[in-house]
Amino acid sequence: MKDKTKLIHRHGDRHRFNTVNPPIERASTLLISTRETLQGKSTVYGRMGLSVHRELEAAMCDLESADYAFLTSNGLQACALASAALVKAGDHVLYADCLYGPNRRFCQRRLRSMGVTSTRFSARIGQQIETLIQPETRLIILESPGSLTFELVDLQAIVKVARAHNIITVFDNTWGAGVFHRPLELGVDVVVQALTKYVVGHADTMAGAVMTRSTKIANQIERCKQDWGFSLSPDDAYTALRGLRTLHVRLRQHEANGYALAEWLANRPEIDRVLHPGRADHPDHHLWQRDFSGACGLFGAIMAPIEDTQLDRFLESMTLFKMGFSWGGFESLLIPCCDQLNRLSKDPIHDRTGPLLRIHAGLEDIDDLTADLAQAFAEIER
Ligand SMILES: Cc1ncc(COP(=O)(O)O)c(C=O)c1O
Structure with missing residues (x-):
């Protein structure tokens, strides 16, 4: 064999070591031994997924109590896949106004271009959703707690109406992460997750x-x-x-830090209200108690009214907390998000005179986190 050919064809036993974790096979081409293989249902191309994908799919089924799992390259793509796969031109979709913004945009812009009409509804509509159903309604798209303002949908009421009308329900369960909330067990038909958040857990994928x-x-x-x-x-x-291997332990720590931070903030004069569904002062707490077994580290807070310059001083004085989109990683984040808020109704849960903050409690020591916020709050009056 010539040198050039050797470089291409030299390889050993690919499954020699009994590793704890699955091998990462990087592949587009999979070698096929017989022509017959091509006619079967076996995996013949990298895009169909390899060993590690099969393990992740099985693990996601365990996590969400599902029988089938499909992987995508980000969370928004999972939301889009779930909706687009289940509708055709002429259909109608109902979607909650608290959906993650780009998912809402997908319903408005992309589904419309596919000939699918949509109506958004206030997340706290409950069984009144029945009044919005049209003969063409095929899908109800939900997220709970809602992005940014953390309202809850009355899932059991909505599922009951959807079932009665033969409508499929799709639920973004990124907040509950399959650990604190299992929508498929409550009658939802399809669950999506942005694994980017808690499953990956390290803000790197x-x-x-x-x-x-x-x-x-x-x-x-x-x-x-x-x-x-x-x-x-x-x-x-x-x-x-x-990330999945340590999901439960990480989430318990995010949960503890989230509760502690929410309680600390609720007692600060700079904060009007915290929006944390696991707290008794949240208007939908009874639904959370009924349907959830815990709370992750993501919640909201409405500040007392302040000037923009004061808000800037507060945000720019934080040292441990960083401003950034996404959440679910080990690091604490805090971001003002009034600009992303786009709600249908004037529900009391959205009422505010000061800025809306979204806070992600990371895994740091809680005393350091509160000290960081205390010194940043002190800068407001400087
Ligand atoms: C609730 C929710 N769903 C979906 C997504 C989209 O996930 P990704 O950023 O992986 O596309 C996000 C992202 O912030 C989210 O917060």
Whole structure:
């Protein structure tokens, strides 16, 4: 064999070591031994997923109590896949106004371009959602707690109405992460998660997943995923799988820090109100108690009215807390988010005269976190 050929064909036993974790196979081409293989259903191309994808899919099924899982390269793609796979031109979709902004935009812009009409509804609508159903309504898209303002949907009431009308429900469960909330067990048909957040847990990888128990729905999602060519890189699937191993312990610490921070903030004069569904002072706390078993580290706070310059001084004085989008990583984040807020109704939960903050409690020592905020608050009056 000539040198050039040797460089290409030299390889050893690919499965020699009995590693704890699955191997990361980086592959587009998979070698096929017989022509017959091509006719079967086996994996014949990298985009279909490899060892690490199969393990992550199985783990996501365990996490969300699902039978089928589909991986995507970020959370928004998972939201988009779930909706687009289940509708066709002429259909109508209902979506909660508290959805993650880009997911809302997907309903408004992309579904419309596919010939699908949509109506958004206030997340706290409960069984009144029935009044919005049209003969063409195929899907109800939910997220709870809602992005930015943390209102809850009355999931059981909405699922009951959806079932009665043969409408599929899709639920973004990124906040509950499959640990604190199991929507499929409460009758939801499809769950999506931005694995980017708590599953990955280290702010270094983006990934998403769609889960269901229904074979019919799974077939539709599978076909849509094939048509659009959605996939997740093996390295990113590996990182997400690694994150899953420690998800429960990390979430317990995020939860404890989140409660402690919320309580500390609730007693500060600079804060009007905290928006944390796990607290008794949250207007939807009874729904949280009924449907959730815990709270992650993400919650909101409404500040007492201040000038923009004072807000800037506060934000720029933080040292441990950083401003940044996303959440679910080990690091604490705090971001003003009035500009992203876009709600239908004037629900009392959104009422505010001061800035709205979104806070992610990381894994740092709580005393350091409160000390950081205390010194940043002190800068407001400087
Ligand atoms: C609730 C929720 N769903 C979906 C997404 C989208 O995830 P990704 O950033 O991985 O696209 C986000 C991102 O912030 C989110 O907060």
